[in-house]
Every structure is written in structure tokens, then in C-alpha cells.
Amino acid sequence: MSFRLYALIAASSVSIVLSTSASAAVAGQYRFTYQPAQSGLNATLSATVSTSGTLVGNYDAAANPTGTRTKPGIFGSFGSTENLPVAVQDLSVAAEGPIATQTAGSFDLQCDSATGMASVTAFSIDALSTGSINIPFSVSLFTEAFRTRNPTATYPSIPLEIPVGSVVVTRLSFVQAGPAVGTITPIDGVQFDVAVTLPVALSLTATVLDQVIEVNDGTVVPLSLVGVASFSGSSATFSASTPLQFEQVEQPAEPLPSFDLPLPTTNPDAPANVVASLVLDEVGVSLLGQLSSSAIGERIVPPCPADFNGDRAVNGVDLGTLLAGWGPCAMDCAGDVNNDGIVDGFDLGSLLAAWGSCD
Ligand SMILES: [Ca+2]
Numbered sequence: 001m002s003f004r005l006y007a008l009i010a011a012s013s014v015s016i017v018l019s020t021s022a023s024a025a026v027a028g029q030y031r032f033t034y035q036p037a038q039s040g041l042n043a044t045l046s047a048t049v050s051t052s053g054t055l056v057g058n059y060d061a062a063a064n065p066t067g068t069r070t071k072p073g074i075f076g077s078f079g080s081t082e083n084l085p086v087a088v089q090d091l092s093v094a095a096e097g098p099i100a101t102q103t104a105g106s107f108d109l110q111c112d113s114a115t116g117m118a119s120v121t122a123f124s125i126d127a128l129s130t131g132s133i134n135i136p137f138s139v140s141l142f143t144e145a146f147r148t149r150n151p152t153a154t155y156p157s158i159p160l161e162i163p164v165g166s167v168v169v170t171r172l173s174f175v176q177a178g179p180a181v182g183t184i185t186p187i188d189g190v191q192f193d194v195a196v197t198l199p200v201a202l203s204l205t206a207t208v209l210d211q212v213i214e215v216n217d218g219t220v221v222p223l224s225l226v227g228v229a230s231f232s233g234s235s236a237t238f239s240a241s242t243p244l245q246f247e248q249v250e251q252p253a254e255p256l257p258s259f260d261l262p263l264p265t266t267n268p269d270a271p272a273n274v275v276a277s278l279v280l281d282e283v284g285v286s287l288l289g290q291l292s293s294s295a296i297g298e299r300i301v302p303p304c305p306a307d308f309n310g311d312r313a314v315n316g317v318d319l320g321t322l323l324a325g326w327g328p329c330a331m332d333c334a335g336d337v338n339n340d341g342i343v344d345g346f347d348l349g350s351l352l353a354a355w356g357s358c359d
């Protein structure tokens with residue numbers, strides 16, 4: 001009975017000692033890898049594209065004599081081969097839809113809970129690790145009044161809504177674009193609050209109306225990685241839910257390649273086929289939502305090149321080994337830092353440069 005009581009006391013005091021020592025400090029560098037099944041983006045992606053220019057029937061006397069012909073105005077004559085451009089005040093594309101994706105990627109966390117400093121490097125994630133996403137969009141066309149032949153139709157000068165298809169987003173990634181320093185604060189023996197704000201560059205590739213749109217101009221937005229890291233030996237876990245707010249509007253004033261645009265008529269099987277020649281006036285992209293991160297970490301052991309006895313420090317012991325092995329060495333080359341078969345001044349220089357702790 002008294003022995004069991006003693007064992008219990010001993011066990012509890014051991015556990016107190018263990019948890020005290022575990023909460024003392026976490027220091028080092030960890031490579032965290034996202035777990036895609038538990039990580040992802042839940043957001044609303046909006047894209048707007050505004051253009052202006054002209055559209056004209058796809059008629060061609062030689063190549064397409066039965067094609068659609070266009071002419072500005074609603075009244076008056078329409079010659080049998082007339083096909084005149086129509087001014088487009090605005091042809092805009094609006095797409096908005098929810099996206100729920102799995103996220104893959106990694107980052108390195110350097111931390112020292114004794115000083116409370118944490119920093120993140122090499123943050124790079126692919127928010128579409130399970131493939132592209134489709135977001136339905138519609139086109140709003142606002143032109144001067146015009147009419148067509150083949151088929152015959154009249155288009156007054158009012159906005160025409162055309163439900164067309166989908167924006168296909170094939171790439172959505174975030175890559176760290178600068179230094180990121182924050183804090184690490186103990187919660188208990190193994191858990192720590194980590195808060196680091198990262199400058200990240202967003203890259204987005206989407207296809208709209210056969211046009212590939214790239215948002216990849218190095219625009220940097222802040223991403224707050226605020227979560228909880230748990231450490232156990234050389235392993236760690238990290239989880240966070242990060243608000244994401246990205247909005248960008250550009251006025252590129254770039255001409256787009258011409259593209260076919262079927263316009264609705266009263267007969268759904270006989271659209272008016274026009275070719276649009278447009279200038280990209282404005283592109284807007286916004287992404288609002290949450291990024292959930294669940295990552296598994298492994299401690300990165302930095303190299304310790306002149307540490308011959310493996311105690312993670314370069315000191316007099318290693319210097320002694322080097323001096324004892326001075327000169328050419330064929331087989332057992334203790335002290336040959338650069339592995340060139342001779343222990344010489346080069347190796348001594350490397351050792352002195354690495355002097356001290358490797359951690
Ligand atoms: Ca050593």
C-alpha cells in the first residue's frame with residue numbers, strides 16, 4: 001500500500017518535471033506540409049471584365065456568304081451584301097460563385113519560444129490541388145441600336161443579358177513575397193500560439209470566352225497566419241483559419257483577339273453570329289473567404305559541416321580531430337571537411353568559420 005502510494009507520488013512528480021521541461025522552450029526550424037484533405041479555401045470568387053469596341057456579322061462574300069450581317073440603326077435600307085460594324089459601348093462579363101477547394105503546399109517556420117520570435121519562409125500553396133473550378137458567368141452587352149440579316153433580328157440600344165458559360169479557374173496560388181516575422185507564445189506544455197503576417201503574391205489563371213486571363217503581376221497582399229502549433233519531439237502540427245481578402249482592379253486597355261459571339265434571337269436555334277473586336281477596359285478580381293490550414297511539421301536539422309563528433313557544436317574537440325588528421329589521407333579522413341582527400345588550411349578555415357553551436 002505504501003509502496004503504491006510512493007509510486008503514484010513519484011509518477012506525478014515525474015510528469016510535472018516532464019511538462020515543465022517541455023514547456024520551457026521550443027526552438028528551431030520546422031518544415032510544415034499542408035494536409036490537403038483537412039486544408040482548403042472556402043471563398044467567394046468574383047470576376048468582372050469590361051470591354052468596348054465593335055462587333056460585326058461573320059458574313060464574308062467569299063468564305064461565308066450565308067453568314068450573319070450587321071448594320072447600325074433600326075430603320076432604313078439594308079443592302080444584300082452590307083455588313084457594317086456596330087459600336088459596343090460595353091460588353092462586360094460578370095462571374096461570381098462559391099469555391100471550396102483543397103490546398104496543398106508548405107512553409108518553413110523558424111521559432112524560438114524563449115524570445116517569442118517566429119518567422120516564416122518559403123510559404124507556397126496551391127489552392128486548387130484537386131483541379132480546376134468552374135464559375136458560371138453571364139455577359140451583358142450594351143451597343144448602339146442595330147439589326148441583322150441571316151437571321152433577321154433587331155437589337156435596340158438596351159443592355160442584352162447573355163448567359164454564356166463558365167469561368168474556368170485553372171490556377172490559384174499564393175507564394176511568399178518577402179520576410180515575415182511574428183510571434184510564438186506558449187499556451188501549455190506543447191501548444192503555442194503562432195501569429196505571423198506574410199506578404200504573399202497571388203497568381204490566378206482563368207479562361208473566360210476563350211480568353212486566358214492571368215493575374216500574376218506580383219501584387220502583394222497580407223495573409224495572416226494565426227494558429228496553434230503543437231510540438232512533440234522532432235514533429236509538429238499546425239492549424240489555422242485565416243481570413244482572406246483580395247481585391248484587384250486593373251485598367252489594362254489591351255486589345256483582345258477577336259472572338260465569335262452568338263447573339264440570341266427569337267429563334268433559339270438560329271443565333272445571330274457576330275465577331276467581337278474589343279479592348280479590355282477593366283478587369284476586376286476579388287476573393288473573399290477563409291483559408292483553413294492543417295499542416296504537419298518536421299524539424300529541419302541544419303547541416304553542421306565541421307562537427308566531426310556529431311555533438312552539434314564546432315569547438316576545440318573538432319579542432320583537435322582536424323589537427324591530428326592534418327595532411328593527405330587516403331581512407332579514414334577525419335577532419336577533411338570538403339572531402340578532397342587532404343586535411344589542410346581550407347578545412348581549417350571552414351572549421352573556424354563554423355565555430356560554435358550549429359543550432
Ligand atoms: Ca563537435
Ligand SMILES: [Ca+2]
Nearest residue numbers: 336338340342
Ligand atoms: Ca580537405
